[in-house]
Amino acid sequence: MKIGEITINPTKIICVGTNYMDHIEETKLDVPKEPVFFPKTLNCLIKDKEPIIYPTFLYNNPKINRIDYEVELAFIIKDTCKNVSLNKAYEHILGYTIFNDITARKMQIKDILSKLPWFRSKSFDTFAPIGPRILTHPEIGDPHNLKIKLKVNGNLKQNSNTKNLLFKVPDLMEYITKFFTMEAGDIIATGTPGGIGPIKPGDLIEASIEKIGTLTNEVILEKELN
């Protein structure tokens, strides 16, 4: 897929959970001792200006009808790597982009409480807007000093700075590559700050990170496609 001017062929998307203190406080989760991560599948990916499709069977079921936005800084892997040390982490990073980890929140909470995997709540088609471009590592300088925010219909909902990341980009690379091999184009999303909340069909979502730009996606109900 093409993100801005750069073509990537990701084989996986790894998302870090509970990685901003303000988000940890609002979700009443424990502060993790080591990074917490989960996958999204590639069917989730959409680009800037493409619609987020709100699944009809969620919309029609009050028990599971809530979908949230989560703006995140993501980094893209440059080359195949495993067991990367902290001081070599940046050598394996192609660049940075904006990622929106769309989540079926009620379904996720219900699955967590039932001790079930929460994959399904995170991996509906279009639940991972990404873009609008990839800024290379030299262009970004310090990835831990970037304003990050999200607006719904022009109203500011999330507003933080990547300096508030609990585990920094090199920590995440070292930790995740202990578990598995990363390939060129793979996407790692670093977690969301506080201020998460619901979206509904018709909403316009604008996710911005300083230096990178703004990722804009409208929410539409699934059946409206036909």
Place this chain on the structure above:
Amino acid sequence: MKIGKTNINPTKIICLGRNYLDHIKETNSPIPTEPVFFAKTVNTLVTNGGNIIYPNVLSSNKDYNKVDHEVELAFIIFQTCKNVSAKRAYDYIRGYTIFLDITARSMQKSDRMINLPWYRSKNFDTFGPIGPRIVPCSEIADPHNLNIQLKVNENIKQFSNTKHMLFKIPEILEYISKYVTLVPGDIVATGTPSGIGSILPGDILEASIEKIGTITHKVILEEI
């Protein structure tokens, strides 16, 4: 990747949990009212004869040092599909193969206990052996009547039949494709029967399904 004579390019691996009643009982899990599924990533895939690498981060930590075998029937997606109805399911299936859902069990349990995702316990490199070939649907008239077994060092550990699957293949495809678009080459593993148990470096695993064949994998300790 090449499985037998067939090339596939999977973009995802969807695994069913809790889909054999005997396995549900041995794990003391409730019987699901709808299919339970999770993802494995493609870094886990290893073809017949390849080694299963026992990760150093598990072998060096007694709290995490238990890795289990789980033999499963898998089906491969034939064409892009979303919202497939059960009665049309087989139109979207290319064929069947054997899949091993290798799982870091102690890590999975401790993660689940504290409400964490248990992705990491399932997705170490080489934790998804697959093969030895893909048998087309036309050669397996009924995928729900196949003996399925797993041996560790020639001792039978799992032995069942795919007729004991709680959710059958058409229901599984209908359910999963409500959530995600599946594309050609994607892999869906249908769950494991009872008899799961641990493996150790040096072990030889042989997973067999009637009409498909056997995959054989040696477990070796990761070298750092």
